[in-house]
Amino acid sequence: MKTEFYTLGTFEFPADAVVIKGKLEAEGIPVFLRDEATINSDPLISAALGGVKLQVYSSDRERAKEIFDDIRSYATDRLGNPVVCPNCKAAKSEIYYTRSNVFYKLFPFFEPRKYQCMQCNFITRPAR
Structure with missing residues (x-):
């Protein structure tokens, strides 16, 4: 079975993504941070990679988007x-x-x- 992900947002700094990740996981939504380890090892390449991508399962998209919209800046x-x-x-x-x-x-x-x-x-x- 193929699992599809939805990118909820991108962040220049991993710390910003981790805060949102914590809130979503507290609400029971699994979260994945793509390129987090790479950018943590070399923060200067964040712009080149497009930042840290905060991803959720496509099936959780709407609920995650509602939560994210309430807390994001x-x-x-x-x-x-x-x-x-x-x-x-x-x-x-x-x-x-x-x-x-x-x-x-x-x-x-x-x-x-x-x-x-x-x-x-x-x-x-x-x-x-």
């Missing part, structure tokens, strides 16, 4: 204010990388920062 601008979606005005955005070409796949830290609204999935670039 969303993207903020340089002043600490929540990034507001220009499309739906929700303050629930996360950093989004397209890694659309080979250069950005090899050097993801050069890609311009974008945000994806978690409510309407609109992708935007911050004002400079």
Whole structure:
């Protein structure tokens, strides 16, 4: 039987993922942290690997997403204010990388920062 996983979120630092993992496991949801050991051994390659991926079984997706949405923090601008979606005005955005070409796949830290609204999935670039 093939088991499918759903990536609930990605984190630059393993410690951030471990906090969410603890909450989900306390609620009875098994959690897997992909690339955690690699990034713990060399934190400088986190951006190149796409961070630590917090994964749950696909069958637990909806329940895990509800719990995660209740406790997670969303993207903020340089002043600490929540990034507001220009499309739906929700303050629930996360950093989004397209890694659309080979250069950005090899050097993801050069890609311009974008945000994806978690409510309407609109992708935007911050004002400079």
